[in-house]
Amino acid sequence: DVITGSLLRVIAGFGLAGVYMPGVRLVAQSSDPARRGTAVGLYVAAFYLGGSLSFLATGLLLEPFGWRGAAVILGAVALAAVPIATISSRGIPETTGERAHLDLRVLRNGPLVRTITAYVGHSWELFIIRAWLAAFLAAAFALRGLSPTDASATASQWAALILALGVPGVFVGGWLSDRVGRTRAALLYALGSGAISIGFGTLLFAPWPAIVGIGGIYAALVAADSAVYSTAVTELAPAARIGSAQALQAVAGFGIGSLGPIVAGISLDLGSGWIGPFLVAGIVGIAAALPLALGLRERPLITFDRT
Template identity: 30%
Template sequence: MNPRRVLAVLAIAELLAMAPWFSASAVAPTLAGVWQLSPAETAWLTISVQLGFVAGAMVSAVFTLADRLSARRLVAGSAVCAAVATLGVAAAGDIKVGVACRLLTGAALAGVYPPGMKIAAGWFKEGRGLAIGVLVGALTLGSASPHLVRWAVAPAAWRVVLAVAAVSAIAGGLLVLRVPSDGPFAAPSPPFSLAAAPRILKDPATLLANVGYLGHMWELYAMWTWIAAFVAASEHARRGAQVDVTGVAALVTFAVVGSGAAGCWLGGKYADRWGRTLVTSAAMVVSGSCAVLVGLFFGASLAALLPVLLLWGITVVADSAQFSAAVSELAPRDYVGTALTLQTCLGFLLTCATIYLLPNIAGAIGWRWSMSVLA
């Protein structure tokens, strides 16, 4: 199997496997009513996934699992675990069980996302930025997919959204096993070393890439998590508080988050030509500007609001893969998987703060200007 075909299979597999991430977030308005949740409790449906991911990534990084185990088998097994945990949310009767299952979902997805990037890095040396960009674009589209399913079904059918995400994850886990190996550029499994993670974190070049990644993550997941609430509040302001806008908000959220796939592809394509620094800087300037300016279009028609949101959706994640590609090139060759896992661990830990912060700010000043804190 040639590298391009491997990338296609891997991208589809990761797209399918990442569906559980926002599965509960997509049905959060319904769950808030069914489980009688406050806005802060509703936020935990996503925060718990982030914390679970951090815990899973930390364990993987400390024990260098992504480098010592077959990355393909790790992705496959983790995807199945994420599917089981997602079905657990569907069966849960209250927020406590739901959050516990979401923690497990996040921990399992720590074995899907970073090892997937490691496989891509193992198959591409030239054009690595584009390859990881395509992969992260697929992950982005997969993360958005539950919002599309939510739009297609009635609000009361929230368990269907979760079940579809679970089946999708199982399919992705099986598909990744079609990739023949971790790649011709993957290093042999290194010996176990507790010193590997600290050594990676202390490397100056890798540290700079990770600092940039943290700036990117401050904005990304809070925007993805709360864009549906922002759109719903905007539509209520325009059409009246009694109008049901959950379907429209779900469809717009799928389009905005999913548009990031194009941003990842464009970012990868031009970063390999023009340099990662230029592309990541430009993407962060544009996405930060969108975060500040989107409030001007709050309450306006979707014809005016949607173009700004789509531009934001494209640029907010366009730099993500390039920070990861940089780390894959700067880290020790035999610990690329561990370096990527550490990077995502730190980034997702930061997202917990902004995901929790944003609805509290919205409660104080309204949704119109709340997004500006992400700039």
């Protein structure tokens, strides 16, 4: 039922955030500052690759095993991460210092707050495209004569292909931010993905190559700034408060961002058609990123010296 499924998703979300953010910090603190964006980009790209492969696997497993069987199989596969994490974390030095606590003084840091705000918009847009892209493609396939089951299975595979283009997008995004600065790179990606998002819902009746091509560019752009924000947070926060900054980033990004698919669904129920969900994604994504422009007159969101 809906309640049980929602509770399980909440638990899974806690696990995801609890792994993702500490991983970003480990990669950031162990990488060369001049290449930190590239290193974090590679880490985040691996996250996106896993998400894309899950869509592909869902599409392949849906017909032979049904949605319950697919969920059980993919959940079992995810358990493989436990021994992998245990083995790979050996040899990483422990961070010592004061007892951990959430320090809200990081909110006095204007550039950091603007970065987290932009990350919220990024998460909002990303969660909407991840939640609704497959359904949008299924609707497109249904209009082309496929049965509901075939349309859903085929749409999951195509969604995996389109979202997989976010993998190189994240890596290139981090790499470019090492060269032009975090602020300029983040604004470029946010404005680009937001502009495409605003009009993406109008492509329902477009030729299939156009949907795939524009969708691929969209997925690459919406993913590209993920590594930029995650890297910038580790650079802008004081060394002793990086954990607090990342905690606020995770709570705001995952918490508020998770409301995006709900609002997108409400817009669909209100009769907006497929224009509504993606319009909601694009407007919020752009609005949240615009305050970053204030940083163009200050210093770029990039720091090579943490001493």
